[in-house]
Amino acid sequence: MTSLFFATDIHGSDICWSKFLNAGKFYGADVLILGGDMTGKAVVPFIHQGGKNYQVTLLEQEFYITSDEELQDMIKRVRSRGYYPYLTNPDEIRELDQKPERVSQIFRDEVLKVVQQWMDLADKKLDGSDMKVYCSPGNDDMDEVDEIVRASRRVLLVEGQVTPLDPNHEMIASGWSNRTPWNTEREEDEDQLKVRYEAMISRLKDPRNAVFNIHVPPYKSGLDDAPELDKDLRPVLAGNSMIPVGSKALRAAIEKNQPLLGLHGHIHEGRGAIRIGKTLCINPGSMYEQGTLLGTIVKLGKDKVENYVLTSG
């Protein structure tokens, strides 16, 4: 029996990454799988005010830093939410307000710097252990992330691949999603997703015994319920109106092939487990901003899922 731990959508949170690396030992899992969306969504400027003083606005609250200790504490706090601290000064901030392309470059640099730090940490922490760690970046992760993961000794990039998990189970993986209102890094139309899935499934020895590690959840599974948005990306009816936003192509692939297990993410509030025919589909959800690593432990038997549980670590 293989015991796997799956977490997803940690969006740049240092705490969640550290917890993820420790999860194998903590839960007694043989395999660690990180779903997509590793990278964060915001850069927080630390605006130098002279001397050791910085002004920081985090979550619309003003903080005034007056010492190195406070600076390190605030950097840790910003990183724990998955945001990227950026030490700057008022002149540069004025310049950045005028030049959005410079902001994009800063973002890219900060994102990739942290991914590199994470890979270094994984290589160091898992050195000497036989823990397997698989990763497939998600629709929010820029292409350059792949190169950094690929260079890691301990974290294996599995995007678009068929990966043997044990002698009885193979896994396909993809971080690509169907279209979103944000036009993110890795999204495409349903017919293109269908081709992507079929290309991987056709290489499986036994699709019914496989794991589909697909970032986006299947359509209308309850794992894909997200707040309905208006044209200005504002939740309608105060977020009370939830609509399915998952992939129809994935749902069709699951219904047709009936794999053993589907591992999904993408919709942070879609935490849950559901069966589509014989396939157990799980979205552990995400609370990365709170530094809580949501995940799932799944025990794979020869031809079945022996057991599973959603975790909150």
Place this chain on the structure above:
Amino acid sequence: MSNLFVRKATGMVRSWSVFDAFIYAFFSINLVTLGFYSFSQMYYFSGGMIPALIISAAFIIFEVIVYASLIAVMPRSGGDYVWQTRIFGGGIGFILAITGWWFTLWLWTPIYGDMLRQIVLTPLLGAFGLQQAAVWIAGQGTPLFVCSLLTLLFVALVIFLGMKTYARIQKYSFYAGMLGLLIVIVLLFTGSPDQFRAGMEANSAAYFGTQAGVHDATAEAGAAAGASTPLTGGSFLLIMLTLPYLVFFNLWPNWGATLYGEVRGASDYKRNFSGMAWALIATTLLGILFFLGVNRTIGWDFYVQANAAWWNYAWGYTTEVPPLPVWPNPAMLAVFLTNNRLIQIVVLLLMSTWWFGWAGTLFLSSTRVIFAAAFDRLLPESAAELNKNGTPVNAMLYMVLPAILISALYAYNMLGFRTITLAATQGIAIMYFGTAIAAIVLPYTKKELYNASPIAQMKVAGIPLITVAGVIFAGFLGFLLVEWMFDPWLNTGGEGAGLYGISFKNIYSIGFLVLCYAVAATIYYGFKARRRSEGIDMNKVQAEIPVE
């Protein structure tokens, strides 16, 4: 000057409308359903209703702070169950939340059913000239059971339609209901006592076949039943004693709060707070306006007497049917101020939307907590299954089947179920108490979580606001729980039902609560043991993974 740079990424949404949040909180502390219903039952108190409304709202503002704060720290996490289990650990959170959000809601079903018939069916049947049907549906036993089943049917329909559709129904219901209430208030402020007396004589005869002199006979029956509650006045103590009953109406501004959306900053926290707080304030002001309108035209004394006459009969203190053989629905009494039947029907239909826009959420939180517990493997996996239409059939059955049994017990008053109405509030208040304690300790036991939240800088005299608000809200809940349990001022001789009817002397009420908690504990420890035998350590599942 920029203080945050964001990039295009999934979920980067803008803030939702405070007004929308207001609507759902406004419907949760529903003046026309919960309000009119509980006010009418409070005929025997000595504290004034207007000061009671104001004081209760002042306490409940702290509940709003507690919930808005918890949402800011752990948004979209599923509410009380998740907050308590994550802050206290599994056992307490499960037992309190499962009882509060699941089992207790079974008891709410016949109460919703009672409101369906009293607020919607009885007046409309009367207005359409179906006298016998109107009087029958208002009666005891089978009619109440039938209306409870109709309520369950409606709730099942809402779950089948989904929240997307129902959220829109609620919004339309808000506008229709507000128009109806506005007309009712205008009628109350433009009519006169003489007009009301004449209107009641004529219309109640037409609606329900009452005898001439129904007004005075009702007043007499009410006075004999002990009608006493004043509109204003009463000592602070006497006013406080009305609150454990009044909160049946207004303890719920947080009902749908966990759905309001992700909180990314202090302004979103304020948005959540504002939605709930304005709903509480607006409802309180409307309640006061309604009372003043009643006092002006219907007459406060008559209003209390009519309620006393009805509930004295409905609660079984007399078998004599009151002169007005139905619940004295204040909206119906207000439309008696006009003799135009079409206007009456239109206003009654508009007022009915308060029930339809509200009742659909009966099992909303229950379904959510059942799902959360199933995902934690503390209920069978099938509890969270969806059918092909996306309907959570099994979770619905977990709610509906016991609710049918409880509705029958309540409708036919078996095992004293009619006496435990307030236990429906008590069960949830105990769970809120757990949440308030969780809020108090959160900044100290989950420091990193708290410090990384949008409320980290909100302090009162250096103490976290969430802790201060939690202490006040927990104190208020503690007062309610002591009053409910010991009913000390009225029950000193050990006689009678007390002010609230659910003291420890009511074995049915205590029995119901104890049974609920025992079942919850059995489920928790039973499943925990089962999972352990399957190799899953439930303590570890909810424990924090070490970072180093």
